[in-house]
Structure formats: structure tokens, C-alpha cells
Amino acid sequence: MPRTWPARYRLHKYWSRKPADLVADRIAAATAPGELVLDPFCGSGVAPLEAAILGRPAIGVDVNPFAIFLARTTAVRCDPDALAATGARIIAAARLAEGGWHRTTCRGCGGEAALAGTARDGSEIVAVLVRCPACGGTRRELPSDDDRVLAAAAELAGDGGAPRPPVFRGWQTRKLVRAGLGDFGELFTIRNLRALATLRASIVGEPPGPLRDCLLLALTGALAQGSRMMADHGRAGGGASWKINIYWLPARSLELDPFRCFTNRLARVVAAKRETAALLAAAPAPRLICADVRDLDAHVPAGSVSYAFCDPPYGGEGIQYAELSALWCAWLDPPLSPPLDQEIGENPHRGRDAATFAAGLAEAFRAVRRTLAPDGRLTVTFASADDGAWRALRAALHGAGLVVTAEDRAVRSAPALTERTAPRAPREDVWLDCVPSRR
Ligand SMILES: C[S@@+](CC[C@H](N)C(=O)[O-])C[C@H]1O[C@@H](n2cnc3c(N)ncnc32)[C@H](O)[C@@H]1O
Numbered sequence: 062m063p064r065t066w067p068a069r070y071r072l073h074k075y076w077s078r079k080p081a082d083l084v085a086d087r088i089a090a091a092t093a094p095g096e097l098v099l100d101p102f103c104g105s106g107v108a109p110l111e112a113a114i115l116g117r118p119a120i121g122v123d124v125n126p127f128a129i130f131l132a133r134t135t136a137v138r139c140d141p142d143a144l145a146a147t148g149a150r151i152i153a154a155a156r157l158a159e160g161g162w163h164r165t166t167c168r169g170c171g172g173e174a175a176l177a178g179t180a181r182d183g184s185e186i187v188a189v190l191v192r193c194p195a196c197g198g199t200r201r202e203l204p205s206d207d208d209r210v211l212a213a214a215a216e217l218a219g220d221g222g223a224p225r226p227p228v229f230r231g232w233q234t235r236k237l238v239r240a241g242l243g244d245f246g247e248l249f250t251i252r253n254l255r256a257l258a259t260l261r262a263s264i265v266g267e268p269p270g271p272l273r274d275c276l277l278l279a280l281t282g283a284l285a286q287g288s289r290m291m292a293d294h295g296r297a298g299g300g301a302s303w304k305i306n307i308y309w310l311p312a313r314s315l316e317l318d319p320f321r322c323f324t325n326r327l328a329r330v331v332a333a334k335r336e337t338a339a340l341l342a343a344a345p346a347p348r349l350i351c352a353d354v355r356d357l358d359a360h361v362p363a364g365s366v367s368y369a370f371c372d373p374p375y376g377g378e379g380i381q382y383a384e385l386s387a388l389w390c391a392w393l394d395p396p397l398s399p400p401l402d403q404e405i406g407e408n409p410h411r412g413r414d415a416a417t418f419a420a421g422l423a424e425a426f427r428a429v430r431r432t433l434a435p436d437g438r439l440t441v442t443f444a445s446a447d448d449g450a451w452r453a454l455r456a457a458l459h460g461a462g463l464v465v466t467a468e469d470r471a472v473r474s475a476p477a478l479t480e481r482t483a484p485r486a487p488r489e490d491v492w493l494d495c496v497p498s499r500r
């Protein structure tokens with residue numbers, strides 16, 4: 062079983078993140094220290110970072126600026142203790158500025174307690190999660206009149222200037238379009254939107270640099286959990302956010318305390334920084350470039366790469382990385398624009414079909430091939446239940462003069478619930494090792 066999630070990659074969600082140990086083994090086997098490693102679809106940056114840890118200079122390229130922000134912030138050096146201390150100060154200040162809309166009364170001792178969550182069936186509040194500092198633990202209780210009044214008043218108090226990008230037509234926004242949502246702010250209660258905006262205001266007041274980036278990453282990482290996308294399962298806790306790979310609004314939702322969501326995310330970023338501090342101490346910093354792989358020539362000299370790790374989008378009804386990053390992009394400072402129309406992939410809602418995907422993949426692999434040294438090697442990972450997507454990949458490799466020398470299967474990396482349960486969902490990632498045909 063691969064170790065997909067060492068602490069350094071548990072700091073933020075990304076889709077189809079590859080198991081670090083499998084990637085590292087490939088890099089170690091294919092290169093000597095000092096030889097250049099390229100990942101032209103680097104996503105969250107696993108391959109460039111593992112290459113750096115192994116002492117290989119590395120270049121990671123991705124068209125999605127959020128992926129590059131995530132990869133950079135994963136690779137950046139940041140003192141974990143300073144991060145934890147600044148984070149605690151920001152949380153305390155934001156809680157104060159927000160004005161105490163996440164409070165209730167302990168049913169046991171009658172003292173003031175934290176409102177850890179509010180469960181709704183549609184718009185009706187059906188339960189509250191009460192965490193009492195005196196009694197300990199979190200209990201699920203029936204809502205009181207006070208809880209209802211506070212929740213109603215909170216919805217009238219304004220969104221605190223939260224980023225609210227419009228909902229666009231897309232594959233992964235289709236449920237929101239169907240539900241008539243105008244902007245991504247409607248994914249949240251106003252109460253949570255304002256709390257998150259207050260946190261954001263405190264963070265963006267910090268001086269620019271790695272620490273501020275780490276805080277912003279903790280904030281974007283907390284968004285899904287602080288939103289109405291959290292489904293209520295009748296328990297006293299929240300459970301995983303992003304259970305499915307789409308923006309959606311479950312009928313039964315759980316409004317969690319966003320300060321706590323942020324606190325939990327921040328703890329993960331701090332743990333990641335603790336782990337990488339030692340690992341990256343002597344490592345060459347990876348170069349992380351936001352660019353279209355089809356423009357690789359402008360960034361990577363021909364014939365310079367010893368090993369390329371390629372994990373392209375999978376076509377078919379696969380993940381739309383830019384669409385799913387749009388919410389995160391809007392909350393950064395400055396905000397980023399998701400490359401909704403530059404991504405290689407099929408998207409019926411944005412006019413891209415299987416032929417567009419095949420053409421994009423073909424051009425991408427020709428560009429990658431040009432960067433390979435004569436004795437260079439390449440691994441492609443792919444997962445699809447769609448025969449057309451597989452044909453497109455095989456044709457792209459063949460057209461670029463790349464020959465598959467070995468084929469391997471690995472456990473599917475971190476699939477979302479829908480990926481595991483859909484009847485035709487691929488269960489595995491396929492790993493194809495390739496070499497250039499004309500040596
Ligand atoms: C399967 S994911 C890679 C995940 C990565 N291996 C990881 O561990 O996080 C595919 C990536 O390809 C990127 N991508 C899509 N079209 C691209 C293009 N035209 N140029 C560069 N990257 C692209 C997406 O943004 C996405 O991050």
C-alpha cells in the first residue's frame with residue numbers, strides 16, 4: 062500500500078495527488094543526483110518536491126496557478142513554530158473581530174459553550190453541536206430558541222466583504238447552476254462567510270512571504286469544511302470535506318465552526334512544515350512554473366531532462382482541476398484566475414470534446430519529448446474507464462516517439478467517494494514507463 066499522504070502532502074486537498082513513495086522510487090531509479098527531473102503536469106508538486114528531497118534539480122509545470130501556489134507553499138521553508146504562533150494570534154483576533162456568532166449554552170452546566178456546528182434539513186435547524194469547555198467533549202443537542210434566533214440574526218449581519226466569484230457554467234459546477242446559485246458565496250451560510258472573511262482580512266494584513274502564504278493555504282484548505290458542502294450524518298462531528306468531486310449542496314448540511322476548521326487546517330500546515338524542515342534543508346529548490354505544457358519549449362531547454370514524470374488529466378468524465386480550484390483561487394490575495402479554458406481535458410459544458418482532449422495530449426507529449434535527453438526516461442500515470450481516453454493517450458505517446466517499456470498498476474490515489482463507487486470507476490492507476498524511440 063503506497064504512503065500517499067505523508068504530513069508534507071496532507072496540508073491541502075488536491076485532486077489525483079500521486080503517492081509520494083512510488084514517485085520517489087521511480088525518480089531514484091531513473092536518475093543520479095544532479096540529473097534534471099521534469100513534471101509537466103505537476104499539480105500539487107509531489108514529483109518536483111520528492112526529486113528535490115532526493116537531491117535532484119527539478120522543474121514542475123502546471124497550467125493551474127493554484128497548483129503552483131500549492132506546490133510552492135509546500136516546498137517553501139517556513140518556521141513551524143512561528144507559523145503556529147502567528148496562526149494562533151490571527152485566530153484569536155478574528156474571533157474577537159467577528160463578534161461571537163458561534164456560541165451557545167451548555168445543556169449540562171448552563172455555562173457558555175462553543176457552537177461547534179449547526180445541522181440543517183433544508184433551511185430548518187434540526188440540531189446543534191455543543192462543545193462546553195467545562196464539561197468537555199462535543200454533544201449533539203436539539204436547537205434552543207436562542208440558537209435559532211442567533212442563526213437568523215447572523216444571516217442578516219453581512220458577509221464581511223468575502224470573495225464571491227460568480228458561478229460559471231462547467232462540468233463541476235453543474236449542480237450549482239441547476240440549483241440556481243449566482244455566486245460561490247452561496248455555498249456558505251452568511252455567518253460562516255463573514256467569519257472566514259474576517260480570518261482572511263487578518264491574514265492579508267501580514268507581511269508578504271512564506272508565512273502569509275502558509276496561512277492563506279490553511280484558509281483555502283478550510284473553505285470546503287466551513288461551507289454548506291458539508292453533509293450532516295447525524296453525528297457529533299464533521300467528517301471529511303470534499304466527499305465527492307463536485308460542488309454541491311446536500312439537503313442535510315452541517316455548518317461547522319469555521320475558526321475550528323481553520324485551526325485544524327493550520328495544524329496540518331504546521332505539521333507539514335515540521336516534516337519538510339529537515340528533509341529540504343540541503344535540497345535544491347524546485348523550479349515551479351505556471352505555464353501550459355504545450356509551451357514547454359519556452360521554459361525547458363531541449364534535451365535537458367533525464368527523467369519526466371507525467372500525470373496528465375485523464376479525459377472522459379475526469380476531474381476538472383481549474384473548475385475545482387476556482388473557489389480556492391478567489392480567496393487568495395491577490396486572487397488567481399482559474400484557467401477554465403486552457404486545461405487539457407474534455408468538458409461538455411465548455412465546448413471541449415474527446416477530439417480536443419486527444420489533440421491536447423498529443424501536443425503535450427510532443428513538447429515533453431523534445432525536452433528529454435537522448436537517454437532520458439519518462440513515466441506516465443493514467444486512470445480511466447473510458448476507452449477513448451486510453452486510445453488518445455496511446456496515440457499521443459506513439460505520435461511523440463515514445464515507446465512503453467513496462468506497465469505497472471498501483472492503488473488509485475486518494476479517490477473521492479464518487480470515484481470509488483461509480484460503477485465504471487477505475488480502481489487503479491496505471492504506470493507506464495517509456496523511452497524515446499529514436500535514440
Ligand atoms: C492528474 S493531475 C496531476 C496531479 C499531480 N501528479 C499531483 O500529484 O498532485 C493533472 C494536472 O494537469 C494540469 N494540466 C491540465 N492541463 C494542462 C496544461 N495544458 N498544461 C499544464 N498542466 C495542465 C492540471 O492543472 C492538473 O494539475
Ligand SMILES: [Zn+2]
Binds near residue numbers: 171196
Ligand atoms: Zn457544560
